Amino acid sequence: MKNTFYPLTFAPVYKDYPWGGTRIIETYNRNQPGTLFAESWEISDHNDGMSIVSNGWMKNRTLREILEENPEEIMGSSARGTKFPLLIKLIDAKQKLSVQVHPNDQTAKEFGGEAKTEMWYMLGDNPTQVYCGLNEGVTKESFIQAVEDGTSGATMRAVPVKKDDAVFVRGGRVHAIDEGCLILEIQQNSNTTYRIYDWDRMGNDGKPRELHIDQALDVINWDDTENPLVEPKLLVDTETFQCSEVLSCEYFKLEKLTFSAPLEVPMSGKTFHALFVSEGEAAISWGDETLTAKAGTSILIPAAMSTYTLDGTATVLRTTIP
Numbered sequence: 001m002k003n004t005f006y007p008l009t010f011a012p013v014y015k016d017y018p019w020g021g022t023r024i025i026e027t028y029n030r031n032q033p034g035t036l037f038a039e040s041w042e043i044s045d046h047n048d049g050m051s052i053v054s055n056g057w058m059k060n061r062t063l064r065e066i067l068e069e070n071p072e073e074i075m076g077s078s079a080r081g082t083k084f085p086l087l088i089k090l091i092d093a094k095q096k097l098s099v100q101v102h103p104n105d106q107t108a109k110e111f112g113g114e115a116k117t118e119m120w121y122m123l124g125d126n127p128t129q130v131y132c133g134l135n136e137g138v139t140k141e142s143f144i145q146a147v148e149d150g151t152s153g154a155t156m157r158a159v160p161v162k163k164d165d166a167v168f169v170r171g172g173r174v175h176a177i178d179e180g181c182l183i184l185e186i187q188q189n190s191n192t193t194y195r196i197y198d199w200d201r202m203g204n205d206g207k208p209r210e211l212h213i214d215q216a217l218d219v220i221n222w223d224d225t226e227n228p229l230v231e232p233k234l235l236v237d238t239e240t241f242q243c244s245e246v247l248s249c250e251y252f253k254l255e256k257l258t259f260s261a262p263l264e265v266p267m268s269g270k271t272f273h274a275l276f277v278s279e280g281e282a283a284i285s286w287g288d289e290t291l292t293a294k295a296g297t298s299i300l301i302p303a304a305m306s307t308y309t310l311d312g313t314a315t316v317l318r319t320t321i322p
């Protein structure tokens with residue numbers, strides 16, 4: 001029926017930043033021409049990469065258009081305004097990302113830019129590392145000196161990571177993603193990045209990429225000592241269904257669902273469910289309709305839906321808002 005809400009899929013928005021590769025395309029068997037796929041914006045209501053619906057009666061409409069007409073039906077009663085609160089993306093770091101930082105809510109109000117707290121869920125089978133937070137004893141003065149010396153990368157905490165690890169990156173935390181990482185990133189709806197050091201790399205135009213040292217120094221949290229690795233909490237453990245809370249903060253909650261039998265999922269009306277099928281193949285049913293989602297598929301379940309059923313043998317990462 002034309003006016004009923006249903007699980008939405010979107011055309012990915014790809015970014016060809018110079019550190020990217022082809023792992024997103026190859027891992028998830030996507031038919032996409034091109035050579036660099038650093039990021040795939042899976043669910044985005046941002047002018048720098050707007051999601052367009054690829055299924056159902058809302059096909060070819062932007063997420064922005066849908067939200068302007070039906071904000072609470074799509075996002076739920078917990079959301080404010082008509083802007084989607086999150087940006088959900090895949091990241092393929094064939095090379096290291098720049099040393100960077102994002103403002104938090106407070107510093108964004110004070111200095112400008114869009115606040116960005118994010119988390120990384122590791123999807124790749126290969127062990128690698130990220131840089132997250134400053135090493136013990138690093139001060140603003142010593143950091144500035146390291147920036148001038150081109151050694152700011154050495155001021156950051158190196159964190160070994162493996163598949164299914166999760167890393168929490170609050171706004172204000174200096175960080176970089178190392179080469180070899182394949183990541184699902186959940187973040188506030190923002191594209192503000194202050195680049196501090198880019199490992200002497202050239203951009204796609206053959207010139208050094210712009211740095212934002214002064215802006216970065218304004219927003220770095222110099223007292224940040226929190227362990228960036230988070231410990232999942234097992235909530236349900238049965239023969240056919242396991243559910244873990246990976247991370248919960250004031251902006252988003254991520255859960256890992258693993259199932260091998262039909263699972264009915266009720267909706268509260270308070271939040272959408274943003275699903276990413278990380279492994280296997282899931283069938284999503286509602287009413288008398290079914291959507292089959294292979295690994296690498298992102299789906300947005302509108303808050304106005306009363307229930308949906310997951311079936312198949314799969315692992316699904318589910319993002320909601322508090």
